[in-house]
Amino acid sequence: MESSSARSGGSTRREATRQKLYEAAVTLIAEQGFSATTVDEIAERAGVAKGTVYYNFASKSVLFEELLRHGVGLLTASLKDAAEGTARAGGGKVDALDAMIRAGLVFIDRYPAFTQLYVAELWRTNRAWQSTLMVVRQEAVAVVEGVLREGVAAGEFSDEIDVQLTAAALVGMVLVAALDWKSFQPERSLDDVHAALSRLLQGRVSGRV
Amino acid sequence: MESSSARSGGSTRREATRQKLYEAAVTLIAEQGFSATTVDEIAERAGVAKGTVYYNFASKSVLFEELLRHGVGLLTASLKDAAEGTARAGGGKVDALDAMIRAGLVFIDRYPAFTQLYVAELWRTNRAWQSTLMVVRQEAVAVVEGVLREGVAAGEFSDEIDVQLTAAALVGMVLVAALDWKSFQPERSLDDVHAALSRLLQGRVSGRV
């Protein structure tokens, strides 16, 4: 039953090459798009033979799909952590929202290429991994929707807000602001960006001071 | 001097086929991405021979670049109109912002495919049309930034806001909310969506009623 040596999730060597392939694929695809990126390029950047790609993944599309799952999984976990952290600290739902904005920024700061790639694929239709993407998107947005709904139930947010649409808008706000940050003013600090977005969220834009 | 027949901008037939090619290309590229879309497909959907594509455009990339210019030109004009409209009506900068949100929604409602395609390409690096995209993006975002700056100067907005980042965040808010609307709840009315975003903008999310 138990196979070789100490393990913590899958045969270690295999997992390591899969990881290298993910990393190579994510940057290349973010830069060039899925179709413009060749398997040879991915293999080369990962420092691996082409045959190894096919030993580890059934096809180019499958590699990409698993990459998507992997990445969004990290994001979802991070958002949940953020929301639960504020809850444990006795904060309200506004704090949870704020913490999630920060978690989003941290994620994008760490994995800008993945974010870019995700955005580029998210609303496409007629692609093989379309359904994977929907599922995985819903998992992430659902975390935000959950906090909003709880906030409404607790009377902390107006019950007139449209949960689904507001969640999407919040995600968009963070996403686009962060991509802009990384693309056009990468020298700014995360705290700085976070402060600007918090201000916007709390409606402290209009109104002097 | 005057060449054939009545004309008003360019040989009419040519302009008509170019328009057909734009329309064919925009939906196909939005669905599949640039590299996955073949020139044969574009020609076929436009009801035109492949050679005609190359008679009208130097290359596939050039067709795409001109398509980008064309589309963002429409958006920029529409945003400007919206802002100026409220100014003439004696409204403040909050009204201008609100009008621009609506203009953005109207645009996305009308050209969802173009919007999708634009978002997918916007933050890519290492692509031929990268510079075109930057220029054209800046034209659009500048309109929003302009209104924010005027609002700050007029004391209508806090002078602590980060104009560039806030503009990006606002654009992102509208963009993602609208794409979500079109993708997942297309039956909702524009007014409905607009109301939800206005509420978010004016900070009427937290705080009951």
Place this chain on the structure above:
DNA sequence: TGATTTGAACTGACTGGTCAGTGCAAAAAT
């Protein structure tokens, strides 16, 4: 009027190159 010419616009078969995926024997790692 009808016949002829002109040239911009369009056509579609063809070419040269690219790339996903295969096959397999030998080497390395565990």
Place this chain on the structure above:
DNA sequence: ATTTTTGCACTGACCAGTCAGTTCAAATCA
């Protein structure tokens, strides 16, 4: 001893871009 990786040659499909030839409406001619 078994799993994993390598290296490399090969195939067949696909595709951007080309080009010699066709169409047709307007212009010119007779």
